[in-house]
Amino acid sequence: MTTISIDRVSRWFGNVVAVNDISMRIGPGVTGLLGPNGAGKSTLIHMMSGFLPPSTGSVDIDGVPVWKNQAAYRQIGLVPEREAMYDFLTGHEFVLANAELHGLADPGAAAQRALATVEMEYAQDRKVTTYSKGMKQRVKMASALVHEPSVLLLDEPFNGMDPRQRMHLMELLRRFGAEGRTVLFSSHILEEVEQLARHIEVVVAGRHAASGDFHKIRRLMTSRPHQYLVRSSDNRALAAALIADACTAGIEFDPREDALRVQAVDFYRFAELVPRVAKEAGIRLLTVSPQDESLESVFSYLVTSA
Amino acid sequence: MNVTVARLTARGLLGRRRGLLLLAVPALLLVLSVIIRAAVGQDESTTVNVLGTLALGTLVPLLGLIAGTGAIGPEIDDGSIIYLLAKPLPRWKIVTTKLMVAFGCTVVFGAVPTYLAGVILFGNFEGVAVAYGVGALVAGAAYSAIFLLLGVVTRHAVVVGLLYSLVWESVVGSFVTGAKTLSVQQWSLAVARQIADPGVITSAVHLPTAVPLLVVVTLGGSALAAARLSRLTLAGEQ
Numbered sequence: 001m002t003t004i005s006i007d008r009v010s011r012w013f014g015n016v017v018a019v020n021d022i023s024m025r026i027g028p029g030v031t032g033l034l035g036p037n038g039a040g041k042s043t044l045i046h047m048m049s050g051f052l053p054p055s056t057g058s059v060d061i062d063g064v065p066v067w068k069n070q071a072a073y074r075q076i077g078l079v080p081e082r083e084a085m086y087d088f089l090t091g092h093e094f095v096l097a098n099a100e101l102h103g104l105a106d107p108g109a110a111a112q113r114a115l116a117t118v119e120m121e122y123a124q125d126r127k128v129t130t131y132s133k134g135m136k137q138r139v140k141m142a143s144a145l146v147h148e149p150s151v152l153l154l155d156e157p158f159n160g161m162d163p164r165q166r167m168h169l170m171e172l173l174r175r176f177g178a179e180g181r182t183v184l185f186s187s188h189i190l191e192e193v194e195q196l197a198r199h200i201e202v203v204v205a206g207r208h209a210a211s212g213d214f215h216k217i218r219r220l221m222t223s224r225p226h227q228y229l230v231r232s233s234d235n236r237a238l239a240a241a242l243i244a245d246a247c248t249a250g251i252e253f254d255p256r257e258d259a260l261r262v263q264a265v266d267f268y269r270f271a272e273l274v275p276r277v278a279k280e281a282g283i284r285l286l287t288v289s290p291q292d293e294s295l296e297s298v299f300s301y302l303v304t305s306a
Numbered sequence: 307m308n309v310t311v312a313r314l315t316a317r318g319l320l321g322r323r324r325g326l327l328l329l330a331v332p333a334l335l336l337v338l339s340v341i342i343r344a345a346v347g348q349d350e351s352t353t354v355n356v357l358g359t360l361a362l363g364t365l366v367p368l369l370g371l372i373a374g375t376g377a378i379g380p381e382i383d384d385g386s387i388i389y390l391l392a393k394p395l396p397r398w399k400i401v402t403t404k405l406m407v408a409f410g411c412t413v414v415f416g417a418v419p420t421y422l423a424g425v426i427l428f429g430n431f432e433g434v435a436v437a438y439g440v441g442a443l444v445a446g447a448a449y450s451a452i453f454l455l456l457g458v459v460t461r462h463a464v465v466v467g468l469l470y471s472l473v474w475e476s477v478v479g480s481f482v483t484g485a486k487t488l489s490v491q492q493w494s495l496a497v498a499r500q501i502a503d504p505g506v507i508t509s510a511v512h513l514p515t516a517v518p519l520l521v522v523v524t525l526g527g528s529a530l531a532a533a534r535l536s537r538l539t540l541a542g543e544q
Contacts, residue, residue: 049392051540068536071394078392080540084384086314088321100310101393143389 002062002075002150002182003027004048009057011043018043020206021057026184030177032197033186040206041186042081045155048184049078061151074102077144081155083136085128091115091139092124098143107146114142118172133160141169152176154185158192170196226267231259231287232278241277245269259287311390311403319376319411328372328411332419335365339423353428354507357438361420362498363491366412366442367471370449373411375464377404377450378531379457382538391538398532405454405528412446432503441498448490448520451527458531458538479510486510493520 004026011019019040035041046052047059050066050073059066066072086094095114099107115121118138128136137157144152154173158166173196177183187193193200194214202210232238239251239260247266254261264270278285320328339356346352378401381387390400420442424435452470456463478485479492486492487510495509496516509516 046540051388051391051538053537053539070396070536073392073394076392078388080385080388082385082388084386085389086318086386088317089314097310097314098389098393101308101390101395103394 001028001180004151004182004184005058005060005063006044006048007058007060009044009047009054009059011040011047011052011055017206019047019054019203022203022206022208023057024201024208024211026182026201028177028180028182029199030173030183030185030197032193032200033184033203034190034193034200035186035188035203035209037188039188039203041188041203042155044203045153045184045186049076049153074147075150077147077149077152079137079140079144079152079154079157081159083133085136085140085143087129088127090125090127091120091131091135091142094128094139095124095142095146099146102147104147110146110148111142114146115139117145118142119168134162134165137161137165137169141172150181152181152183154183156187157185158187158189166192226264226270227291228262228264228270229254229257229259229287229289229291230262230274230285231257233284233286234281235260237281238278238283241281241283242273245273245277247273261291307406308395308399308403311395311400312407314390315377315404315407316410318380319373319407324372324376328369328415331365331368332415335361335419335423336426339426343427348428348431350428350432350434350506353424353434356427357420357424357434358495358507361416361423361438362441362445362494363476365420366416366445366494367449367475367491369412369416370408370446371453371464371467371471373408373415374450374453375457375467377408377454377457379461379463382458383461385540387538388540391535397536398529401454401458401528401532401535405450405531408450408454409447412450413443416446417442432506434502434506437498437500437502437507440501441494444497444520445490445494448493448523448527451524451531452490455527455531455534458534483510487515488519490520490523492516 006022006024009019009022010017022044033041033044043052047054048066050069053067061072061075064072086097089097092111092115096107096111099110104110115124118141120135120138120142123131123135128139131139137160141157157169161169173183173185185196198213200210200212200214201208230238235253235258239253242248242262243251247264247269248262249265250263252261274288275285319325338360342352342356378387381390391397417439421435421439424438428434453463453467456466460466474485475489475491479489492509492511493516495507496511496513499507499509500513
């Protein structure tokens with residue numbers, strides 16, 4: 001069980017502040033580091049992996065600073081974003097070299113195990129140059145896993161993967177998370193994070209915009225109107241009944257969809273109100289669907305309010 | 307020394323087209339030596355000229371440049387060095403290993419061919435061939451360390467290295483005598499002068515100056531490179 005602690009960390013490059021006073025603790029399980037491009041995700045991962053010192057604050061793994069601490073790499077498996085690897089090697093040679101560099105007792109067996117984990121044995125004797133992007137990603141993954149680290153850091157791991165490879169990697173990461181490893185991956189693509197991590201850390205413009213369970217974060221943002229699409233047997237009558245309550249802020253009739261677009265300001269009260277009002281007025285509810293439960297909307301909200 | 311680092315470095319250095327380049331340069335020297343020997347015959351001043359300017363003045367710095375920067379520069383440029391650095395391996399070990407590989411290249415492709423060229427041109431007389439061979443050996447070590455450091459410090463290592471060896475050592479050195487004091491070429495000539503029979507080889511620097519400077523540059527260069535590598539950041543890659 002390993003915890004990464006980021007304590008009041010800022011990092012600037014000249015006049016540019018890439019990371020601004022961020023504190024977070026990342027424990028076992030899968031955590032998604034979410035944010036738009038240029039938000040400071042890579043900077044954070046570089047600091048967690050000891051390739052960048054924080055300008056202020058501290059980045060520790062189990063209480064030990066990572067910067068200039070090569071022993072920390074016994075615990076860390078890093079999957080960098082950049083594709084360059086030792087292209088002149090075969091996949092097997094590459095993973096084996098990583099195992100040897102870790103000083104493992106039986107590097108050959110470790111390399112074989114790691115390649116089996118990522119299901120790359122079938123192409124292990126081909127040169128890395130001949131690999132597709134997804135295959136390279138998997139071999140990088142194998143090289144990061146070869147010493148069975150307790151922390152796995154992945155910078156935009158799903159970039160350039162096809163859906164099947166993505167599913168496979170997600171499954172793998174879920175498994176590592178379930179095994180009690182601390183898995184952190186960054187992504188700017190919301191559905192990836194949504195599918196894989198229940199715990200997310202959102203970084204926007206170098207700031208820590210949100211932290212915690214995705215749905216909880218969503219609900220905590222009460223200041224934000226939630227959008228619902230409501231379709232019923234009598235939309236206009238339902239609209240009249242709903243707008244009478246303070247939990248709704250606005251209702252629009254959408255003739256194309258033949259439905260109501262409701263802005264609710266109080267999530268819980270609205271959820272309770274709709275069925276009650278419909279029942280009292282004898283209206284049949286056909287559809288009640290949240291319009292913005294996706295991370296995309298959480299995200300754009302955080303971006304505008306940060 | 308780390309065997310894996312050495313293997314990766316050597317394969318990176320000798321693989322691709324760089325290996326051929328490393329082989330072409332000494333091959334050229336040997337072919338030229340055969341031609342010159344055939345045309346001029348066994349001549350001391352020609353031998354000293356060829357080995358001094360061609361071997362020690364051009365071949366060895368060029369090899370040092372290719373091997374020194376090539377041992378680490380490309381990996382830093384494309385980011386693959388991260389796989390070496392993200393390991394529980396002291397950074398100085400990585401630097402030392404890479405330096406040994408670069409130095410090994412200058413021995414195989416520089417010092418040995420220089421000695422052979424000397425033998426072709428002048429036989430084993432007056433210790434000339436051995437002197438230049440040893441000179442090339444120590445120069446190779448110093449150049450490797452300097453250019454390895456450059457490879458860690460700057461992305462324009464090859465350009466800076468060429469400026470040093472061509473502009474400083476050749477051009478500036480020939481006009482400003484003082485500049486020769488700070489020239490790897492002259493230091494190695496001082497070593498060579500000591501080995502060959504007296505009066506055969508000349509050098510602008512005396513041995514008591516040359517040897518400490520060679521040692522300081524070689525050790526200092528590797529120490530600086532190691533220090534720099536342990537603070538290597540991956541910030542500028544976005």
